[in-house]
Amino acid sequence: MRQLFLSATMMLASAVGSVHAAVGVEPRSSLPVSVSEEFRGAPQGVWESKKALVVERFASSAPATLLIEASAVNPASVTSMNAQRKRAAATSDATKRIPLQIGFAREIPSALRTVPLSVVPWQTQADGARAFKVDVAASDAKGIRVAYRFVGPANGAEIRFAGNAREQVFKSDVASSAEVIWSPTLEGDRASIELRVLKGFDPASFSLVLEELMHLTLAGKSLNQKNSDDIGASGDCNIDMACVGNPTQALLDIARATNKISFIDGSKAYVCTGTLINSSPATGVPYVFTAAHCMTTQAAASTVNTYWFFDAVACDALATPPYQLVGGGAALVHRDETMDTALIRMNSAPPNGAVLAAWDATVIPINSPSNTAVVGIHHPAGDLKKFSSGTMQGNVRGPTYCDDARTQLCATYLRDSYISVRWNQGTTEEGSSGSGLFTFDSSKGYYTLRGALEGGSASCSNRNGLDRYSRLDLVFTKLAPYIQPSAIIPTTNATTASMVEFYNPEYDFYFMTSRETEKSALDNARDNASPSNATWYRTGYWFKTDPFPSAQTSSLTRYFIPGAAKNGTRGSHFYTASNSEKQLVAGTGRERSGSACSGLPNTWFCNEGTDSYIALPVGTLAAASCFAGEKPIYRAFRGAPNFNDDGNHRYLSNAGMYDYMTRDLRWTPEYVAFCAKP
Numbered sequence: 178m179r180q181l182f183l184s185a186t187m188m189l190a191s192a193v194g195s196v197h198a199a200v201g202v203e204p205r206s207s208l209p210v211s212v213s214e215e216f217r218g219a220p221q222g223v224w225e226s227k228k229a230l231v232v233e234r235f236a237s238s239a240p241a242t243l244l245i246e247a248s249a250v251n252p253a254s255v256t257s258m259n260a261q262r263k264r265a266a267a268t269s270d271a272t273k274r275i276p277l278q279i280g281f282a283r284e285i286p287s288a289l290r291t292v293p294l295s296v297v298p299w300q301t302q303a304d305g306a307r308a309f310k311v312d313v314a315a316s317d318a319k320g321i322r323v324a325y326r327f328v329g330p331a332n333g334a335e336i337r338f339a340g341n342a343r344e345q346v347f348k349s350d351v352a353s354s355a356e357v358i359w360s361p362t363l364e365g366d367r368a369s370i371e372l373r374v375l376k377g378f379d380p381a382s383f384s385l386v387l388e389e390l391m392h393l394t395l396a397g398k399s400l401n402q403k404n405s406d407d408i409g410a411s412g413d414c415n416i417d418m419a420c421v422g423n424p425t426q427a428l429l430d431i432a433r434a435t436n437k438i439s440f441i442d443g444s445k446a447y448v449c450t451g452t453l454i455n456s457s458p459a460t461g462v463p464y465v466f467t468a469a470h471c472m473t474t475q476a477a478a479s480t481v482n483t484y485w486f487f488d489a490v491a492c493d494a495l496a497t498p499p500y501q502l503v504g505g506g507a508a509l510v511h512r513d514e515t516m517d518t519a520l521i522r523m524n525s526a527p528p529n530g531a532v533l534a535a536w537d538a539t540v541i542p543i544n545s546p547s548n549t550a551v552v553g554i555h556h557p558a559g560d561l562k563k564f565s566s567g568t569m570q571g572n573v574r575g576p577t578y579c580d581d582a583r584t585q586l587c588a589t590y591l592r593d594s595y596i597s598v599r600w601n602q603g604t605t606e607e608g609s610s611g612s613g614l615f616t617f618d619s620s621k622g623y624y625t626l627r628g629a630l631e632g633g634s635a636s637c638s639n640r641n642g643l644d645r646y647s648r649l650d651l652v653f654t655k656l657a658p659y660i661q662p663s664a665i666i667p668t669t670n671a672t673t674a675s676m677v678e679f680y681n682p683e684y685d686f687y688f689m690t691s692r693e694t695e696k697s698a699l700d701n702a703r704d705n706a707s708p709s710n711a712t713w714y715r716t717g718y719w720f721k722t723d724p725f726p727s728a729q730t731s732s733l734t735r736y737f738i739p740g741a742a743k744n745g746t747r748g749s750h751f752y753t754a755s756n757s758e759k760q761l762v763a764g765t766g767r768e769r770s771g772s773a774c775s776g777l778p779n780t781w782f783c784n785e786g787t788d789s790y791i792a793l794p795v796g797t798l799a800a801a802s803c804f805a806g807e808k809p810i811y812r813a814f815r816g817a818p819n820f821n822d823d824g825n826h827r828y829l830s831n832a833g834m835y836d837y838m839t840r841d842l843r844w845t846p847e848y849v850a851f852c853a854k855p
Contacts, residue, residue: 276449308373341364469513733791807853
């Protein structure tokens with residue numbers, strides 16, 4: 178495999194000489210539907226659990242007989258936290274690219290951490306079980322999370338939690354190992370922990386250690402104090418979902434897919450926003466799509482709590498809504514720091530009535546002068562759910578999620594890797610990170626998810642600022658094993674070859690191969706200066722070819738052209754199944770193969786042999802087409818006259834992406850080049 182992968186057909190030709198501030202209005206524009214269904218994803222669904230909802234209660238009505246208080250907090254910590262939250266209304270680009278901190282750790286005095294279960298006063302229950310309660314307190318907290326170790330015989334005990342500001346009780350089982358577990362969010366400055374040891378088990382065989390408390394400066398109940406100096410209020414230009422005039426059912430549905438994510442990372446608590454998304458076919462697995470800068474590790478994902486239906490009960494109402502909090506953590510199944518995307522699988526089911534959002538992994542077209550209408554649903558500053566609407570402004574280069582060792586890549590990062598949005602209603606803030614961007618599909622009658630908020634400069638004080646969202650189309654391949662297993666790319670074998678596209682952001686080059694050894698090498702390629710950083714990424718685009726010839730196919734030949742780009746410093750690859758193009762290469766007298774390719778001069782052609790076999794279209798240029806049942810593969814070229822000395826081809830199975838590359842990015846259209854199997 179050569180040092181650098183590029184394509185170059187046109188280079189071949191060159192070589193041979195040839196509204197009211199508090200009221201929102203839902204946009205009604207929609208996207209065209211003439212795009213490949215392969216990337217259009219899962220339909221919208223509604224979560225309905227087959228299990229009956231169990232309302233947890235404490236086993237004992239007796240009060241706690243032991244109180245454990247956290248060590249005193251430095252008042253400066255609370256002041257600093259509140260000041261940060263007030264700055265969220267004037268969010269800068271740099272601060273929006275990090276999750277919003279809502280809590281900090283407080284120590285439990287070492288002498289009080291181990292609860293003496295062998296000597297505490299247990300209360301015997303009617304069924305022979307024994308129960309005991311201990312209270313924990315953190316002065317001035319709006320909520321508490323408890324880090325604990327509860328170990329003992331399996332299935333021999335239960336542990337329940339509740340805060341003093343909300344009646345919801347949470348249940349957990351005894352752990353099989355001495356791992357640290359974080360309780361769900363317990364609202365208020367005091368929480369009760371009840372242990373229930375089942376009949377036949379000795380309390381002395383269990384151990385409970387309270388490691389530390391997380392002091393939360395934001396919890397649901399605190400939001401009814403918006404007008405005080407307390408935290409929990411986003412900027413004035415934000416629009417409550419309840420303030421949207423005559424919202425459609427489609428808009429209400431994506432609001433019910435949007436959830437607030439609270440989690441712990443290290444010694445701090447944070448909040449972001451996520452979207453529950455559907456699978457195709459429906460798997461009944463609760464996946465939440467959010468930003469990678471929110472979910473940094475599996476340890477953080479294990480602490481995830483999600484808030485559902487956290488909406489204003491009426492326009493500008495201050496009452497706390499009847500929301501539902503789901504604990505249990507999550508599994509981090511996908512994280513792409515470069516594209517700033519993450520997918521988590523909830524360990525506990527979302528509440529009934531939550532909506533599984535539809536998604537669409539095609540490219541959003543840029544419809545100048547009236548750009549595509551988009552909608553954002555989010556929890557700015559951890560506040561009640563908000564609505565934003567605006568237009569897509571194009572695709573832009575992303576930020577530098579990389580270390581100083583990758584200076585060159587950081588200076589010229591992923592081109593067109595994020596969706597740029599300007600809001601005409603509402604905005605986003607810290608806490609909105611990871612929230613969904615949606616477009617309306619008029620053919621389906623619902624909104625579809627297109628990406629998640631990464632960052633940007635929009636705020637109530639900068640209404641013309643632009644926000645950036647990740648692009649679902651660029652990470653589709655990595656998400657496919659979870660949200661569309663049928664789209665998993667098969668490996669090349671004796672019966673089918675799979676041409677897979679890769680992208681190198683440092684060189685802004687695309688490369689395609691069906692060879693499994695090359696796919697593996699590209700998947701595992703790492704930056705020398707930063708070995709944890711990949712250098713090649715699968716784009717999600719691929720198509721089938723045949724590993725054997727037939728009467729209906731032609732051989733797909735691969736050429737390598739050394740020194741064909743960047744003033745002779747980079748080589749490139751070129752694929753063709755056209756006999757006329759192959760004859761053109763041969764006619765130059767500069768074609769070599771095998772060992773003769775060693776030391777080949779610049780702009781000569783190394784014939785690397787037949788890659789696989791594929792059908793050619795009927796007709797040429799704009800008239801080229803495929804037979805019914807075949808998949809057109811479009812070819813686009815980046816070269817003269819719009820681009821100089823940077824030739825690159827893409828071979829695309831998606832008409833939407835082809836239109837985007839040729840119309841919006843000004844690549845040269847080369848129409849249908851091949852006809853692939855469906």
